[in-house]
Structure formats: C-alpha cells, structure tokens
Amino acid sequence: xxxxxxxxxxxxxxxxxxxxxxxxxxxxxxxxxxxxxxxxxxxxxxxxxxxxxxxxxxxxxxxxxxxxxxxxxxxxxxxxxxxxxxxxxxxxxxxxxxxxxxxxxxxxxxxxxxxxxxxxxxxxxxxxxxxxxxxxxxxxxxxxxxxxxxxxxxxxxxxxxxxxxxxxxxxxxxxxxxxxxxxxxxxxxxxxxxxxxxxxxxxxxxxxxxxxxxxxxxxxxxxxxxxxxxxxxxxxxxxxxxxxxxxxxxxxxxxxxxxxxxxxxxxxxxxxxxxxxxxxxxxxxxxxxxxxxxxxxxxxxxxxxxxxxxxxxxxxxxxxxxxxxxxxxxxxxxxxxxxxxxxxxxxxxxxxxxxxxxxxxxxxxxxxxxxxxxxxxxxxxxxxxxxxxxxxxxxxxxxxxxxxxxxxxxxxxxxxxxxxxxxxxxxxxxxxxxxxxxxxxxxxxxxxxxxxxxxxxxxxxxxxxxxxxxxxxxxxxxxxxxxxxxxxxxxxxxxxxxxxxxxxxxxxxxxxxxxxxxxxxxxxxxxxxxxxxxxxxxxxxxxxxxxxxxxxxxxxxxxxxxxxxxxxxxxxxxxxxxxxxxxxxxxxxxxxxxxxxxxxxxxxxxxxxxxxxxxxxxxxxxxxxxxxxxxx
Numbered sequence: 146x147x148x149x150x151x152x153x154x155x156x157x158x159x160x161x162x163x164x165x166x167x168x169x170x171x172x173x174x175x176x177x178x179x180x181x182x183x184x185x186x187x188x189x190x191x192x193x194x195x196x197x198x199x200x201x202x203x204x205x206x207x208x209x210x211x212x213x214x215x216x217x218x219x220x221x222x223x224x225x226x227x228x229x230x231x232x233x234x235x236x237x238x239x240x241x242x243x244x245x246x247x248x249x250x251x252x253x254x255x256x257x258x259x260x261x262x263x264x265x266x267x268x269x270x271x272x273x274x275x276x277x278x279x280x281x282x283x284x285x286x287x288x289x290x291x292x293x294x295x296x297x298x299x300x301x302x303x304x305x306x307x308x309x310x311x312x313x314x315x316x317x318x319x320x321x322x323x324x325x326x327x328x329x330x331x332x333x334x335x336x337x338x339x340x341x342x343x344x345x346x347x348x349x350x351x352x353x354x355x356x357x358x359x360x361x362x363x364x365x366x367x368x369x370x371x372x373x374x375x376x377x378x379x380x381x382x383x384x385x386x387x388x389x390x391x392x393x394x395x396x397x398x399x400x401x402x403x404x405x406x407x408x409x410x411x412x413x414x415x416x417x418x419x420x421x422x423x424x425x426x427x428x429x430x431x432x433x434x435x436x437x438x439x440x441x442x443x444x445x446x447x448x449x450x451x452x453x454x455x456x457x458x459x460x461x462x463x464x465x466x467x468x469x470x471x472x473x474x475x476x477x478x479x480x481x482x483x484x485x486x487x488x489x490x491x492x493x494x495x496x497x498x499x500x501x502x503x504x505x506x507x508x509x510x511x512x513x514x515x516x517x518x519x520x521x522x523x524x525x526x527x528x529x530x531x532x533x534x535x536x537x538x539x540x541x542x543x544x545x546x547x548x549x550x551x552x553x554x555x556x557x558x559x560x561x562x563x564x565x566x567x568x569x570x571x572x573x574x575x576x577x578x579x580x581x582x583x584x585x586x587x588x589x590x591x592x593x594x595x596x597x598x599x600x601x602x603x604x605x606x607x608x609x610x611x612x613x614x615x616x617x618x619x620x621x622x623x624x625x626x627x628x629x630x631x632x633x634x635x636x637x638x639x640x641x642x643x644x645x646x647x648x649x650x651x652x653x654x655x656x657x658x659x660x661x662x663x664x665x666x667x668x669x670x671x672x673x674x675x676x677x678x679x680x681x682x683x684x685x686x687x688x689x690x691x692x693x694x695x696x697x698x699x700x701x702x703x704x705x706x707x708x709x710x711x712x713x714x715x716x717x718x719x720x721x722x723x724x725x726x727x728x729x730x731x732x733x734x735x736x737x738x739x740x741x742x743x744x745x746x747x748x749x750x751x752x753x754x755x756x757x758x759x760x761x762x763x764x765x766x767x768x769x770x771x772x773x774x775x776x777x
Contacts, residue, residue, distance in 0.1 A: 176218035179227065183210050186235060190248065193228040197221050200245040207248060209235050229268055233312065236295075238269035251295040272316045274307040279327045279334065281305050287326065288319050326379075335385045337376045342396045343460035344369035344376050350395070351388045355380065367392075374461045406456040406463050413474045415454055419447035421473075422454070422466060429462060479721040480620040480628065481730060482578070483569040486636055488656075490710040494558045498685070498702025502550045554702075566614045566636070571721075574622045577631075583613010586639065588651055612637050612653060620718060626666040628718050634658045634673070636712075658714055666720045677710035732757070 177196055181189060186209045194201040198221075211231055219227065229239055232248065240247040251269065276284060281300035285307055292298045296311035298319075307323060309316050326334060339347065351367035353359070365380025367388055376392060378385045410418065426443035444457040445466075456466050572578035587607040617633040635657040658673035686692070686701030693700075721727045735757045754760065 174220050176220055177224055178218050179213045179215045179224065181211065181213045183212060185209075186211055186237075189213065189228070189231065193224060194246075197225050199225075202245055202247045204237070204249045206250065207237065211235065233269075241268065268313045269310070270313050270316055271308065271310040272320065273301075273304075274309060274320055274323050276305045276307070276323070276327045281307055283334070283336070284323060284326055288322060291315075291319055291322070334380075335378045335389065337378060337389055337392055339374050339376065339392070339396050341398050341459070342392075343464065344374045345371055345464070346460065347392060347395060348376060351376070351378070351392060354391055355384045355388055371461070371464070404457055404459060404463065406467065407453055408456065408467065408470050409451065409453040410470075410474050412476045415447040415452045416449055418470070418473060419445050419454055422456075422469065425469070426458070426462075426466075429465070477574045478622055479571060479573055479727060480618075480622070481569065481571050481719040481721060482616075482618045482620065482630070483717045483719070484567065484616050484634065485715040485717075486566040486568075486614060486634070486712075487715070488565075488636070488710070488712045490708070492558075492709075493707040494705070496702070496704040497555050498704075499551065499553050499700065500702070501700070568614055568616045570616065570618055571727075572618065572620065574620060577617060577619040579615070579617045581611055581613060581615045583611055583615070583637070585609050586612045586651065586653075612639060622720065623663075626720060628664055628666070628720070629661065630664060630716070630718060631661050632658065632672055632716065634714055656712055662716075664716065664718050667717065669715055669717045671713060671715050673712075673714045675710065675712040677708070677712075679706075679708040681706040681708075 179189075179192070186207060187203065189211055190201050190203060190207075193199075211234075213227070213231055215227060232239055233251075236251055237248055238251050240249065281302055281304075285298055285300040288307070288309075289298050292309065293311050293315060296309070296315070298307060298309045298311075300307055307319075309319055311319070348367040348369035352365075355365045365384035365388075368377040368379065369375075370377060376388075378388045378392075380388075422445045426445055430443055442458060443462060444455075446455045447453075448455060454470065456463055458466065566582070568580045568582060570578040570580050587609050590606045590608050592603070592605040613636075615633075615635040615637075619631040621629040621631075623629060635655065637653050637655040640652045640654045656675060660672050662670060662672055664670045683704040683706075684701060685703075686697070719730075721730060735753075739753045739755075
C-alpha cells in the first residue's frame with residue numbers, strides 16, 4: 146500500500162472510530178488529522194475533497210510533493226484552512242466558486258479572485274477599499290510593501306479607492322490600516338521632504354506642538370522616515386498645515402556645531418576607520434546628486450593622539466556614521482601563535498689513503514693525495530729540515546728510510562647537530578606580528594685601498610642583516626573557531642667559509658617557508674619540511690696500479706662524506722576572545738617558567754616569586770633576589 150492510500154486509510158479509520166469515542170454524545174462533530182510525508186499534491190487535494198465534501202477542479206499544470214503533519218484533530222473548517230495554507234506555500238490558490246473549488250497558480254488567481262464574506266484567511270480574494278479623505282495614489286504607495294510578492298495593489302483615482310488582491314487575512318489587515326489612514330478626516334496625511342533638519346529630531350517637536358496637551362486635535366502627530374529624511378504629517382487638514390508651516394520654519398541650515406561630532410573609539414584604530422568612512426562619505430555625496438551635488442559637504446578626520454574621529458556632515462548623515470561606528474568599534478579577539486622549529490643534521494666522513502715516495506741518485510718519485518689531510522712530500526721536506534710536521538686528525542702511519550717512504554692515513558668522523566626553537570607571538574586579529582631571535586651581522590659590500598698613484602683614502606662599506614630565527618604571522622579569524630594564517634618563517638645561520646674563499650666573504654645557511662594555511666583553535670599543524678641527504682665520494686689513485694684487485698688499495702686514497710639534514714616547522718594557534726583568557730594564559734606561562742627556574746641547579750638558577758604581580762609592584766619588603774642559591 147502506497148503512502149497516500151495509507152494516509153487515506155488512517156483518515157477513514159479516524160472517522161469510523163470517532164463515533165465510538167463519543168458514544169455518549171452522538172451529535173459531536175467529526176474530526177480528522179492529516180499526516181503525510183512526501184505525498185503528491187494531487188493526493189492531498191483528493192483527501193481534502195472527501196473530508197470537506199467540496200468538488201475540486203485542478204489546474205493541469207499542478208504538480209509537486211508536500212509534507213503535512215497535524216498533531217491535533219481538526220474539524221472540516223480547520224482541515225480546509227490548513228489545506229489553503231499548504232496550497233499557498235506551493236504557489237497555488239483555491240478560488241471558491243460555490244459548488245466547486247478551482248485550484249490554479251497564484252499568477253492566474255489575480256484575474257479570477259473575488260471577494261466573499263467569511264472567506265478563510267489563506268483564500269485568495271480581491272477587495273475594493275474605498276477612501277473618503279486621503280488620496281488613493283498616496284495610500285497605495287504606503288501599503289504596497291505590505292502586499293505579498295504574488296499579490297496586487299493599485300489605486301483607482303476616479304473612484305478614490307484601492308484594489309487589493311491577496312490572501313483574505315492579509316486583505317483584512319490592509320483594510321484596517323487604510324481605515325486608520327483615512328479616518329474620517331482625522332487621519333489624513335501629508336508627506337514633507339526636509340533639506341537641512343533631521344526628520345527624527347523634528348518629528349518629536351512637531352508632535353508636541355499639536356498634542357492634546359497644547360490644545361491640538363486627537364491623533365495628530367508627525368512620523369519620521371529616516372531613510373528618505375521625510376516627515377509624514379497625520380491628522381486633520383488644519384493640524385497638518387500647522388505642522389507643515391512649523392517644519393518649514395525649522396528646516397534651515399544650522400550652525401557648525403549642529404553638523405559636527407567627536408566620537409572617541411574604544412577598540413578600533415582612528416586612522417584606519419577614518420579612511421573607511423571617508424570612502425563611504427564619497428558614495429553618499431554622489432548619491433545626493435553626483436558631481437553636481439553638494440560635493441565636499443562630508444569631512445572625516447582622525448585624531449590619533451586621542452584615538453577619536455571628527456565628523457562634519459548633515460544631521461541625517463551624522464546619524465548614519467554614528468550607527469556604522471557603533472557596529473565597527475567592537476573588541477577584536479587575539480591569537481597566540483606558537484611555533485616549533487626542529488632541525489636534526491649530521492655529517493659522516495670516512496677517509497683512507499696510502500702515499501709513496503722513493504729516491505735513487507738524481508731520480509725521485511712521489512705518489513700523494515691531498516684529500517687525506519697530509520701530503521708525503523711536505524712531510525719529507527719538514528723531516529729533512531729537522532722540523533716537526535703538523536699532523537691531521539685520525540691515524541697516521543709512516544714507514545721507510547732515507548730513500549724510500551710510505552705514509553698511511555685513516556680518519557672517520559661523525560658530527561650531529563640538533564636545533565629546537567619554539568618562538569611564540571600574541572597579536573590581534575588581522576594584525577601582523579613578527580619575532581626575531583638572532584644576531585645583526587655586518588656584510589661587506591665594498592672597499593677601497595691605496596692605489597699605485599699614491600691616493601690614500603681607504604674605506605670599507607658594510608650592510609647589516611639579521612641572522613637567526615624569524616617568524617611573521619598574520620591571523621584571520623573565520624566564522625566559528627577556524628583561523629586562516631599567513632606565515633613567513635625563516636631560519637638562518639653563519640656557515641664556515643670553504644677553502645679558497647676569503648674570510649671577509651660571509652656565508653649564511655638559510656631555510657624559509659611562506660604559506661597560507663587553515664587551522665582550528667589549538668590544532669597542531671606542520672607547515673613545512675625538508676629532508677636532505679647528500680653523499681660525496683672522492684677517489685685519488687695511481688693509473689693502472691690503483692685498479693689492481695686488492696693490491697690496488699696501496700696506490701689509491703678515498704674520502705666519503707655523507708650529510709643528512711631533517712627540518713620540520715610546526716604551528717599551534719590559540720584563540721583568546723576575552724581578557725580572562727589572556728590573563729589565564731599569562732599565569733600558565735609564568736608558572737611554567739617558575740618550574741623551569743626551580744629545576745635549575747647551581748648559582749645560575751632563576752628564582753621567581755609565587756605571584757607575577759610582585760615583579761612589577763614595589764613594596765616595603767627586601768629587594769627580590771632572582772638568583773638561585775648554590776646547590777638549591
């Protein structure tokens with residue numbers, strides 16, 4: 146059984162059981178419940194037709210699915226009212242034509258709707274609302290925004306009436322509003338556009354001038370339309386004329402103080418906000434008449450010393466600026482960005498070499514290699530002169546006599562370097578923050594010495610650059626607890642100059658990362674990594690002899706260099722939306738520093754007070770000794 150038929154069965158079962166539940170009173174009216182899920186709209190029309198006994202005439206274009214659920218039982222009138230609401234939500238209207246109900250799209254219902262007394266609230270009807278005092282064109286402009294998008298309203302100037310097509314409930318609401326505006330001469334209205342004064346301030350003054358306390362008629366008052374800076378004068382003709390004369394007398398240019406405001410900011414930067422409001426002011430001036438309008442009537446300046454804005458404009462424009470400033474001058478959240486830069490590097494060097502030297506009469510021969518760190522030729526010369534040679538690191542074995550010598554050198558070295566740096570920054574949302582931990586190193590950029598002609602004005606020019614750990618972060622807080630971070634991280638250090646390069650030529654090792662990432666509050670994320678593995682092998686040998694298996698090792702030397710570098714950069718952003726969060730963070734960091742200081746041994750240990758306020762607040766007690774006691 147499909148869902149519409151099952152729903153129909155449930156409705157019939159409710160109808161059959163209803164007399165049983167009211168056995169004591171057989172005259173009780175029947176009640177039904179509608180519970181449908183994703184049912185065809187045509188099936189709903191069929192069910193309602195059976196309940197109400199009405200003949201339903203459907204437009205052939207009618208289609209769609211609906212979900213209807215009524216928790217309480219309804220009578221025939223309630224079921225039909227619910228049915229009209231469902232049709233309206235689907236873009237259809239029901240036109241009651243006596244013995245039948247015509248269901249058509251709302252666009253077609255405008256030309257077929259007619260007014261009937263007692264029509265249900267969501268039924269589509271057309272009504273004529275006569276006017277006795279107010280002009281139909283003016284009233285139509287007032288009530289037009291109150292009519293539904295698929296409704297219709299138009300004035301009839303010849304009959305001085307309004308023609309309104311909409312749901313019966315909305316037509317009745319518009320009827321009451323029109324009656325209030327057209328209240329037998331007491332509720333007529335007039336609109337008045339102001340040139341200099343602000344409608345919001347002037348409306349209260351005019352209403353007080355014609356109030357009953359001052360002998361004015363009942364119901365006479367002035368209403369302000371701040372968007373267009375107009376006054377709506379309501380009341381009898383005499384009262385409206387009195388208010389209009391008074392408004393024109395008051396609508397004159399004021400002095401400079403009336404069009405000036407000083408707004409002190411609590412959270413925003415005055416200079417940045419002034420630039421934003423100046424752009425809005427230019428658009429407002431263009432909207433008042435373009436190039437031929439009153440250009441230059443808006444002035445916005447920033448007083449950076451007091452973080453205040455000075456505004457000069459018309460009263461209505463000042464009101465707009467004050468509203469914008471109140472919405473923009475809000476406290477911004479802060480972001481703590483913690484970085485962990487981890488670098489592990491190491492070098493492995495293996496060198497093994499054999500060198501030979503022989504001499505017979507006037508003949509001499511040498512087989513040597515400079516990669517081993519010691520040349521046999523220089524060794525023999527220094528030994529012949531009776532000098533002690535400088536020996537390299539490793540194992541050195543020398544064999545021979547005055548006419549023959551052999552030198553064996555061997556070295557294996559392993560060096561490791563671990564670097565862990567954890568810089569952290571605290572900054573406002575959308576504000577860049579930077580931290581540098583390192584040195585300011587001079588780099589030679591030029592020099593001049595005495596030339597052969599005898600000019601003597603030597604000089605050297607240098608340029609200083611920062612070397613160390615640098616972190617730049619600009620956080621942007623998105624909706625929720627997600628952040629977008631613009632990150633620039635650099636790690637640089639001085640490197641030793643290779644052989645053959647002047648000591649004045651400074652070499653630096655540099656690793657940098659520039660990226661834009663998304664991260665959640667408190668999430669640890671890696672933004673960059675480098676794994677470097679460099680292997681170099683250097684072999685020096687005597688031709689032919691060095692290629693002999695096994696024996697050839699006596700006529701060659703080799704050197705293997707392996708360099709390994711692992712670098713990773715981690716970030717963890719933390720949102721601080723209130724001052725309490727920032728205070729709690731500072732206390733936790735201070736407690737961590739105290740634990741580190743208490744864990745130090747020797748005189749270099751740092752001893753901090755329990756309360757961080759004691760670092761700043763002076764008292765009459767003894768001077769605080771920050772040094773740890775030896776052996777503590």
